[in-house]
């Protein structure tokens with residue numbers, strides 16, 4: 001059976017959220033930037049601003065020179081993250097297993113559910129309507145037999161559109177597609193490609209993979225595969241009941257290890273929380289890293305009887321990270337715990353029973369008062385306030401960007 005993948009992508013995400021909370025911004029050229037200075041960068045802009053040639057990644061100075069009446073709003077990351085959580089929950093109401101690709105993009109395999117809605121388009125419409133009704137925001141939905149086709153389709157349907165590419169039309173669709181529609185091809189790469197006569201996806205077949213690899217290195221292989229319509233690798237593979245995983249794509253690539261550690265810890269906490277809900281232990285940890293040049297590594301390591309404890313999973317991830325060399329900025333980080341098995345027993349060791357009670361209490365507080373009401377101190381952005389927030393915390397030292405030195409401090 002042919003797979004049906006949807007890519008759901010929010011339209012002008014940050015800007016739309018700002019316009020929603022401030023109606024004065026509606027129908028105007030608006031951009032969200034990292035800060036008020038003209039040196040900051042545009043993170044998102046309205047479609048009216050796009051008409052002036054403004055794009056994400058452009059400096060605010062350049063954007064203002066293209067459109068002097070552009071209204072620049074400073075970004076509110078917390079607000080965007082909160083809205084994303086709502087959106088992900090809405091999408092999960094259609095199917096539990098979703099792949100969160102970035103703060104405003106989700107892949108969902110709808111192969112086994114779309115027929116309930118009659119046509120694929122009907123399901124796409126239903127998803128769009130539900131997101132609009134609850135959040136007030138529009139999104140675009142692309143569908144195809146793999147992630148790549150779905151992602152291209154959603155970007156072509158923007159804004160507020162639906163575009164489904166049926167499997168039998170993929171080849172002709174890809175052959176006629178301009179190369180710049182391929183995800184990850186920015187202006188610089190596009191210019192280089194067009195200089196060597198590559199304008200359409202079908203051109204990559206003519207020049208061949210070896211030629212592209214010679215010019216672009218690893219990226220050349222990616223351009224070739226994507227140009228041929230070959231799948232985007234999944235961020236992590238999550239099979240229900242077999243593994244539980246979470247991933248996060250940074251708004252921009254980072255080598256800030258404090259941010260990476262916190263993100264990793266947060267992912268481990270989320271995985272552990274879901275394991276606890278399902279009363280599962282695991283037998284291996286899988287760590288996924290995607291780098292700034294789109295290369296990626298997946299490391300899987302076996303550990304016996306992994307308890308549903310974020311701190312322990314985090315330490316195992318650190319063990320894996322210490323075994324690899326990271327010399328590039330990280331774009332996406334994902335972890336999953338696999339080889340799951342059911343266990344109604346609390347931790348075997350006495351000292352850990354206390355932690356089990358602690359974690360159970362945390363889960364119940366968060367369930368009652370909302371996600372992140374209580375969380376480990378390591379996740380605090382600023383200084384750690386040990387007296388009021390922390391249950392435990394660690395000190396980290398970054399040794400030549402390779403090793404994490406973990407010193408546990410108990411309170």
Ligand SMILES: [Mg+2]
Pocket residue numbers: 009010011012013104105
């Ligand atoms: Mg988007």
